[in-house]
Amino acid sequence: MTSISPEERSPEDASPAGPRGNAHLLDGVTGVDHRVAILVEARGLRILPADPSAAEPQCPLLWPWSKVYRPASAGESMVFAMLDAQDARLTPDGADHARAIRDRATGDERRSGRQVFGLTRRPSAAVAIGLTGLMLAIALLALAPLSGLAARLLPADTGAASSDAVIQTLAAAHRRCVGQEGLKALEALNVRLARAAEINPPQLTVIDWKLVNAFALPGGRVVLTDGLIREAEDGSEIAAVMAHEIAHVIHRDPMTAWIRQEGVSLVLAVLFGQEAAGSIASTLTGSLLNATYTRDQEDRADRTALDLLAATGISAEGGRAFFERLRREGRDNAVGSLLSLMETHPGAADRAELFAVADTGDDPGLTEEDLAAVKRMCP
Amino acid sequence: MRIVAVEPGGATCDSPVVCHPTPRTVLSVPQFDPAAAQRGSAAVPGSEIEYAEGGTWPLIRRHLLNVGLMILTLGLYRFWAITKMRQILWRRIRLAGQPLEYTGTGLEIFLGFLRVFLIVLLPLGIIYMLIELMVERSASATDPNTLDILGFGYAMVILMLIEMGRFLSWRYRISRTRWRGIRGRIELSASKYLQVAVASALMIILSGWLLKPIVDLYRAQMVIGALNLGGLRGRYVGGTLRLLGIWFAIWLVYGAAIVGAAVYFFTRTAFSGLGLDTGSQSVVGTFVVVFLVTVLGIHLLCVYRVAFWRFVSKASSVGPVRVAFTGKAIGYTWLTLGNWLILIFSVGLLAPVTWERKIRYLAANVVVYDMPDPADLRQVGEDESSVGGEGLAGDFDIA
Incomplete structure (x- = not known):
């Protein structure tokens, strides 16, 4: 013994x-x-x-x-x-x-027990959570380029039906503007810019909505509001905004955003679980991530818009005036720096500066008669 | 209890704890103390499940700590939190005087969750996205029947995944439960149960939930037939049609309640049209009727569940072990409603109270008898499923 x-x-x-x-x-x-x-x-x-x-x-x-x-x-x-x-x-x-x-x-x-990944001992909760958090962070960072790549692989008209449904819903609340003269003028500008971009012209819709806004939707759809048109002092302002939205269509940004949002939802489901995926924490995280990606897309769309304006000889002065007015009227980042993280667009002052220094041509894009017709579209 | 050390010369030391033999003494094997054996293998002292009260506060304290850690880790700690809680609750449950032991780990559940997420949910999500996109591209040209079939397929897949999640969760939990050091297990592969899940989902959807009792009993038959405790095998002898009568009766009663409520609302509307009813009366009346119909619905569901457990326990055995369920529907309804109220009013912070209420209810109403001779209880097979975890249960939060 x-x-x-x-x-x-x-x-x-x-x-x-x-x-x-x-x-x-x-x-x-x-x-x-x-x-x-x-x-x-x-x-x-x-x-x-x-x-x-x-x-x-x-x-x-x-x-x-x-x-x-x-x-x-x-x-x-x-x-x-x-x-x-x-x-x-x-x-x-x-x-x-x-x-x-x-x-x-x-x-x-x-x-004890069966080990994982050939390790001699099981990782502790802290190590497992830390590694997973790191991998998820990498996955989130990789989502931006991957979603862009996926969007490019899909046919250009993907998502058109869904976009049309969105436009129909909008049109139910704010009717469509159907003034033929104005539509014809806008369509001519649309074709001109699309041709410069070597893409099929997007389907254009004008909505009778006082909100100053314009946006692109998946499947090559562009929507302008009457509020934006009425504020325009020059044809080149509308041309700059349209060039910006067409740039989004070129880069498939709306589809990229949709795929990215789905991806972010999946990653957040891993983090927070299915039930809690829509909770405040996950929504906040999702918004922050989306906002960062969107700011990059907006920046790129501005630069592509300037290329389109240069290719068609349309003046960039309208873009400068438009963003300058936005800045003056305080529709830009008047909020603090923390909340500006949530902003999806770059600052209006920077954008105005970008358009101001660009020398793209002297053509207003829309003649004065055309602009008047466009402004009459929504009586 | 005492140790009796025997010295070579035959002298004994009867210190209750430690003996101090002379330097020449060679320690021999302590003599058998018959009194000590009474706590051992000779006889199983009881035959019922009991819940060994250990106080609710330690559970709540652990739960609050878990909630804090989950917040700090953005929710990823939930797998370890579940494990800690199960460890405590399992060892408070005693079967014939011996505690159960939960040997699962948070890492196992976490890896199982990740595996299913990457192998099943992510590809399914991508496929669903692609189908959505394809349908969208040609929505105007898509036959409405195609959309219906897609919707049906989607509902089927979701029901099937939930069913598989439940099964994998049972299988994991049983494999991680030990009694007297012997592991439980369900000897049924996931692929085989997938067939059951498909059939269940089809029957439930196509019958509009009317054939639910058949599906429930069939699943019980499959799972109990594959259940083992060491070398003791599970057996189910009860068929699958026995609960149809009570299920139809429940539908009739609930249908009558809905019709009654509809008649009430119709009458109210007619009276208010004649100016005989005030607005506030109408609101209170509506609230009372909706409340009563909801409570009745919950109670009827509890009636069914209690009938299910009574029948299944009567028809089931594991080796010589038999089980009986003596619960009443009213008690189960009270348990269910009470737990909901506790969870709602405590914002989930008193969840351990609800878990304890459930276990106490089971301990009070489940009778286990004809316990096996511990010598006949033998470990069988390797310790498996450590990487499998609970799989889908973790993904759907149904653990």
């Missing part, structure tokens, strides 16, 4: 053979609750069957300290397990015995 060295003994168990005591052992092979005596030895915990008439436990009877651990499943209870016999459970009767074992046990439960 191996003796315990003096320095390894606890004061209350100062026996040459270490503390001994009654304990229960489930060997993990049968359901029998074995009555055993336990000896604390230098090498490990020795288990001795207490009932000579009973069947012997079928697990190892010497548990080296480096393999003894307290399973998390037992909580605060003084139950011990061994790495080579993970189904076995030993429960000492006395608290002093349990303490003596606990103080010597150095086994790591994370080395």
Whole structure:
């Protein structure tokens, strides 16, 4: 019998053979609750069957300290397990015995059971969460280029039906402007710009809405509002806005945004779970991510719009005037810097500056008569 | 309890904890103490499930800590949180005096969730997106029947995934539950259960939920037939048609309640047209009727569930172990409604109270008898499914 060295003994168990005591052992092979005596030895915990008439436990009877651990499943209870016999459970009767074992046990439960990815021990919650968070962050960053690539692979008219449904819904609330003269003038400008971009002309719709706005939708759809047209002081203002929206069509930005939003939703579902994917936290995160991507798209659309204006010889002065007016009227980033993170467009002052320094030509895009006709479109 | 160390000369030391033999003494195996064996294998002291009360506060404290950690980790800690809670709750449940043990880990559930997310949900999501886009491109030319078929297919896939999620969750939890050191397991492959899930989804959708009892009992038959505790095998002898009568009766009663409510609203409308009803009376009346119809609906569902458990427990066994369910529908309704109220008014922070109420209800109403001889209870098979986790259950938050 191996003796315990003096320095390894606890004061209350100062026996040459270490503390001994009654304990229960489930060997993990049968359901029998074995009555055993336990000896604390230098090498490990020795288990001795207490009932000579009973069947012997079928697990190892010497548990080296480096393999003894307290399973998390037992909580605060003084139950011990061994790495080579993970189904076995030993429960000492006395608290002093349990303490003596606990103080010597150095086994790591994370080395038990089947390991993942060939690791020698399971990663802790912190490591697993940290790595996953990192991978999700990379996935979110990769979403922008990937969604753009996917949008380019899809046919140009993808999403047109859905866009038409959106336009119909809008038209139900704000009627369509159908003045033929104005439509003809806008269509001519549309064709001119699209030809410069070497794409099919987008389908143009003007809505009788006081809001100053213009937007592109998937499938090559562009919508202008009457509010924007009425504010325009020059034909080149409308031309600059249309060039900007056509630039979005060229870059498939609306489809890119849709794919990206779906991707962000998927990533957020991993982070927050299905139920909580629409929660405040995920919505906020989604908005921040979308806003960053959108600002880049807007910046690129402005530059492409200038190229289109240059190719058609239309003046960029309208763009400058339009953004300058936006800035003056405080429709730009009047809010603080934190909230500006949520802004989806670059600052109007910067955009005005971009158009101001561009030398694209002198053509107003729409003659004064054409502009008057366009302004009469929504009586 | 005492240790009796025998010295070579036959002298004994009867210290209750530690003996101090002379240096010449060689420690021998302690003698068998018959009193000690009474807590051991010779006899199983009880035959019913019991819930060992450990106080609700430790559970709430752990839950609050879990909620905090989930917020800090943007929700990713939820898998470890579930595990911690299960560990506590499992060991409070005692079967014939011996606690259950939950050996699952948060990492297993997390990896299972990721695996299913990447292998099943992500590809399905992309396929769904592509179908949506294709339909959109030619929406005007698409036959309305095609859209209906697509909608039907989508509903089928969702029902099937939820069903598979439930199954994988049961399978994982059983495989991670031990009693007397012996693992439980469900010997039914996911692919085989997929067939059950498809058939279930089809029957439920096509019958408008009328054949739900057949589906429920068939699933119970499949799962219990594959259930094992070590070498003890599960058995289900009960057929699948027995609950149809009560299910139809429930539909009739609920249908009558809906008709009654409709008649009430119709009469109200007629009276208000004649100026015999005030607005406030109408609002209160509407609220009361809707409330009563809702509570009746919940109660009827509880009636069905209690009937289901009574029947299934009577028809099931694992080895020699038999189970009976003695619960009453009214008690189960109270449990369900009470738990909802607790969750709503505590914004989920008192969820542990609801879990304890459920377990106490089960402990009070489930009777387990004919326990096996522990010597006949043998470990079978390898410890598997560690990487599988709960899979879809984690994805659908139905764990």
